[in-house]
């Protein structure tokens with residue numbers, strides 16, 4: 001696994017770390033604060049264990065209080081088991097995804113609501129419901145930095161999430177991508193691959209146009 005300090009990309013992104021893994025696994029974004037918030041948790045494979053990475057980042061094992069999941073796919077939620085062994089953790093996920101979290105203690109699951117806001121580390125993000133890749137996929141958007149955590153809905157360079165998985169829907173994905181073209185994004189932190197910081201609005205537009213041409 002590799003740890004990337006996002007401040008090295010952009011000075012406004014303080015206290016945010018990207019942990020990348022091996023194989024089919026999501027990016028894990030670590031937000032520091034009084035307690036740690038983690039966005040997506042990877043696939044849970046031994047080589048992608050998160051806690052050793054946290055120890056590396058903070059030079060001790062910090063307290064993790066919540067995990068926000070952009071959607072329910074295994075490569076984003078597999079790491080929850082490791083975290084739940086060590087922490088009493090709130091798991092925040094959009095309502096439509098809850099039925100898919102079968103092996104997780106329902107007491108720990110807290111629904112988040114599109115249109116609302118959510119504290120992530122030192123930041124306050126808007127929750128944007130972006131169905132299509134999955135019914136309850138969300139993107140998180142922070143107005144001051146214009147930073148978008150885009151899950152598997154949109155990726156850099158005109159890519160976008162697959163809509164042909166079970167419960168995916170291409171028409172919904174198109175609507176979601178269109179919606180993302182309507183906000184001003186300066187930085188994209190995707191669910192897979194490296195973040196991007198240049199001409200992000202144009203990249204999202206390209207994703208929308210390309211997805212449209214798939215019909």
Ligand SMILES: [Zn+2]
Nearest residue numbers: 071073133152
């Ligand atoms: Zn996915």
